[in-house]
Amino acid sequence: MIVTILRTAVLYLFVTLAIRLMGKRQIGEMQPNELVVTLLISEIAAIPLQDNTQPVLNGVVAVFVLVILEIGVSALALKSFHVRKFMSGASVLLVRDGVPDQKALRRVRMTVLDLIELLRAQNVFDIATVAFAVLEVNGGLSVLLKSPDQPATARDVGAKPESDGLPLPVVSDGKLVPDSVRALQIAPAAVEKLLADDGLTVDRVFLMTLDRYGNRRIVPKEVP
């Protein structure tokens, strides 16, 4: 039993390292080759976990070979359009000027009802309002509405809204968040002073967000 626990811990560390090595893109929306690698990694890692007669090294080597291939192919795809197209495929224009491209729909084996469903998922309920709809290589649909159907922006209505700063969490559960403090280019003492103005100290704050314009929101810790 202890062997199983240790083998699981070892594989967990190596698979986590492997996923980290592949980068953040892997965790979000995946390209076809990334999906294949992720599926294979989970399968391969499970083999030494289930079968104690298999050396852990076999699983680790297989996982890392996949990671190396993935990194190598990604690097090649950055340099070569052909490699990128071969590994990930290409986007397909499905709707142009409100009219579905029947040939393209057949090519991607999608019915017009599937297309309408995907459009609805993008809050587009009338295909006639679509200027372009593109099926991306990760399976998502990108939609550009015709100009008259696009929502009005602040520029369209001539409004001049105040600039928004990105609120960053500078205090989390009674501790300063050094990355946020660094990103806002302020000293930790300045955060403490802001809190002191509200009669608080860092250790009594559950959450404090701050943006570059000094706008802050403070949630004090609840007293148990």
Add this chain to the structure above:
Amino acid sequence: MRRLLAAGCLLLCIAAACLCGALSTRAACDRLDDLVAACRAACEAGDLPRAAAAARALEADWDARKESLAVFVNHGVLDEIDAATALLEPYAAAKDAALYRGECKRLQTLLDRLRADASLRWHSLF
């Protein structure tokens, strides 16, 4: 670029691990082949006390190597070899030459399988 560098380092580590595994497995198989041959020769000569001594030497050598081989080789194969080496001496002590010869033959087959698993062959790719 850093990711590529990490991938390159990993590739080197994997190559080193594979090479180390192949070399240590081959070295173990070669040495055990010699010891099994000595066991068979003693048995064929009808010298069962010498066969028992050869079996003890074989078992001792195997015991010294099996743990390091476990890093690279399926543990099931190692367990089979372990069992075969453990049986030789009792067979010699019981003066059962036929069983002794049979176990030597089985051990030789297992070593051949181990060697084949560690080497790159066209048919093992499929």
